Amino acid sequence: MTGEMNLQALLASLHPVLREGEYVYVLWPHGKPLEPGIEAAVREAEGLTVVLPRERADALGLAYDFVAAWITLEVHSELEAVGLTAAVGKALTEAKISCNVLAGFHHDHLLVPVADAPRAVEVLHELSADSRHQPRPELVLRNETAADRDKILALTAEAFAISPVTGQPVEGEPIEVEVLRQLFECEDYLPEFSVVAVLEDEIVGHVISTRAWVDGYGLLGLGPIGVIPRLQRQGIGSALMNETIARANAAGEGGIALLGSPEYYPRFGFVPAASFGVLPPEEAWGEHFQLLPLALWPGGVHGTFRYAAPLGG
Numbered sequence: 152m153t154g155e156m157n158l159q160a161l162l163a164s165l166h167p168v169l170r171e172g173e174y175v176y177v178l179w180p181h182g183k184p185l186e187p188g189i190e191a192a193v194r195e196a197e198g199l200t201v202v203l204p205r206e207r208a209d210a211l212g213l214a215y216d217f218v219a220a221w222i223t224l225e226v227h228s229e230l231e232a233v234g235l236t237a238a239v240g241k242a243l244t245e246a247k248i249s250c251n252v253l254a255g256f257h258h259d260h261l262l263v264p265v266a267d268a269p270r271a272v273e274v275l276h277e278l279s280a281d282s283r284h285q286p287r288p289e290l291v292l293r294n295e296t297a298a299d300r301d302k303i304l305a306l307t308a309e310a311f312a313i314s315p316v317t318g319q320p321v322e323g324e325p326i327e328v329e330v331l332r333q334l335f336e337c338e339d340y341l342p343e344f345s346v347v348a349v350l351e352d353e354i355v356g357h358v359i360s361t362r363a364w365v366d367g368y369g370l371l372g373l374g375p376i377g378v379i380p381r382l383q384r385q386g387i388g389s390a391l392m393n394e395t396i397a398r399a400n401a402a403g404e405g406g407i408a409l410l411g412s413p414e415y416y417p418r419f420g421f422v423p424a425a426s427f428g429v430l431p432p433e434e435a436w437g438e439h440f441q442l443l444p445l446a447l448w449p450g451g452v453h454g455t456f457r458y459a460a461p462l463g464g
């Protein structure tokens with residue numbers, strides 16, 4: 152993919168989040184030990200600049216001029232995404248909004264004058280919407296082939312490099328990669344339910360569902376699902392989910408179960424599995440263990456769910 156398309160993809164996935172409160176830039180008094188509450192710091196030859204909540208600066212009796220709102224750009228930027236902050240800066244400048252940019256490990260952050268914050272968020276949403284409306288190459292969803300597997304494993308490693316559970320970088324190979332390797336080889340593997348998303352000949356997403364059981368009834372256990380980070384939040388995950396659901400209906404499957412975020416999967420019709428009497432293999436999964444009953448879901452199926460062996464079944 153070209154750099155320009157990467158930028159378009161990133162802008163399309165831009166998700167500005169306004170933090171609570173007001174923040175100020177303060178020149179930290181020379182020699183004063185650092186205090187809790189500092190959100191960012193830059194050391195220069197002339198001294199230390201810190202950014203902290205306004206009420207914290209007031210409590211410490213520190214002087215400031217600029218009172219800012221803090222906007223986090225929830226986009227997974229990578230080095231190759233040259234031009235993201237330039238594009239954001241240009242859009243805000245055109246709207247006559249000044250901004251300071253801070254880059255963290257995970258995201259870029261903008262500090263804008265408090266009074267301009269609502270308009271700034273609007274401008275960023277518009278920028279993102281404009282990018283989504285640019286012509287985009289067609290997303291192809293097809294069965295995985297054996298020749299795709301190395302690429303699928305690599306994309307899964309990338310997608311899970313930051314743990315969806317802890318939000319922290321994972322040391323070494325994410326566990327989902329080995330699980331997937333084993334799922335490809337296990338007896339519960341179902342070829343038509345290992346689906347890749349392809350954009351311009353590049354595999355950019357993958358989902359797998361394997362045979363699973365509740366009380367002797369066979370249903371699908373979905374996961375892992377992954378999309379390469381730079382193209383997340385652009386509908387590829389949803390396309391993979393909808394494709395799986397359509398294939399499951401067409402194949403006469405009765406239901407799909409998964410362990411995942413209660414914020415993401417309900418949009419596809421998933422509900423807590425326990426509400427249908429399908430219990431997770433581990434009680435602690437609670438509401439994260441979800442079920443999508445399909446048209447052919449038979450009433451009266453109750454019991455503890457059992458995944459394919461690589462997933463602990």
Ligand SMILES: CC(C)(COP(=O)(O)OP(=O)(O)OC[C@H]1O[C@@H](n2cnc3c(N)ncnc32)[C@H](O)[C@@H]1OP(=O)(O)O)[C@@H](O)C(=O)NCCC(=O)NCCS
Pocket residue numbers: 166310311315374376377378379382383384385386387388389390410411412414415
């Ligand atoms: C989860 C994943 C497959 C979704 O694919 P995607 O292409 O990014 O998702 P889509 O563009 O279709 O949907 C984006 C929406 O899903 C939401 N979403 C994505 N992942 C989410 C999560 N883990 N929890 C809650 N919401 C999530 C986004 O907030 C976004 O919502 P919005 O449209 O209201 O802003 C992808 O983000 C990914 O690979 N993540 C890392 C690996 C992972 O967590 N896999 C699932 C583990 S169960």
